[in-house]
Amino acid sequence: MDDEQLLRYSRQIMLPEIGFEGQQKLIQSKVLIIGLGGLGSPAAMYLAAAGVGELVLVDFDQVDLSNLQRQIIHSSSSIGQAKVESARDTLININPACQIHCINQQLDGEALTEQVREADLVIDASDNFITRFALNEASVATQTPLVSGAAIRMEGQVSVFTGIPGDPCYRCLYGDSIETEQTCSENGVLSPVVGIIGSIQATEAIKVLTGAGTPLKGKLLILDALHMQWRTLKLSADPNCPVCTR
Secondary structure (H helix, E strand, O other): OOHHHHHHOHHHHOOOOOHHHHHHHHHOOEEEEEOOOOOHHHHHHHHHHHOOOEEEEEOOOEOOHHHHHOOOOOOHHHOOOEHHHHHHHHHHHHOOOOEEEEEOOOOOHHHHHHHHHHOOEEEEOOOOHHHHHHHHHHHHHHOOOEEEEEEEEOEEEEEEEOOOOOOOOHHHHHOOOOOOOOOHHHHOEOHHHHHHHHHHHHHHHHHHHHOOOOOOEOEEEEEEOOOOEEEEEEOOOOOOOOOOOO
C-alpha cells in the first residue's frame, strides 16, 4: 500500500481484526455483485469505500424514477441510464482506485458460473428466486462464498453460504417449494430497510474476505424493522438438497 491508501483506510487498519494484512486482502479481492438496486447500492458503495480492489457489477436494468426512493447509488440525473453505468460513476467518485467492471446483461448458465468462479466472493442482491437459485448452484459448483440478502415491506434477511460441501446452501433453506414470489413493486419496501440489509451484506463480505470475526455461516439473520427486532435462525444442510448433496 502507498501513503494515500494508508491514509484512506487508516480507520479500518486500526481495527485489530482487520489490520494491515486484512486491508491488503481487501485490495487484492474481487467481488461479484448481482443486482444494483436497493441491496446492491449500499453493498457496492461500502465495499468500494472499504478498499475492495475489483468489483464486477451485473444488472440489465435502467434507472427509473421509482428506483430513487431506495437505490441510493443512483441519482435523478441517472434516469434512463444503465444501472451498471450509473453505479460505476458513483463508485469511481467514492474510490478511484477500485477497478469497476460492468456487465449490462442478465447472466445465466456457464457465463454466470464463470463469473462466479473468477470472483473471491459473490453478493446476491437480486430480487427473484430464479436468479438466487442459479447463483447458489454456481456458488456450490465453484465453492465460492455467497452473501445473500433480501428485503420487502419492513422486513429483511441476510445469510452467508460458503459453497463448501457439508455446509448448508441457499437451496437448503427453501427446498423445492417456495411461496409465490413477492416484489417491492407489488408490496412496497421502506427505503432504509434495504440500506440496513445491504450494509450487513457488505460487512459480512469484508469479514469473509479478511477472516475477521464470525460470519453468518449456517445462520439466517432476520430483521423486523417495524418493531426493530432481530432474530437469528440456525441453518443446517438438507441431506436431500438437490444442489449441495449431488
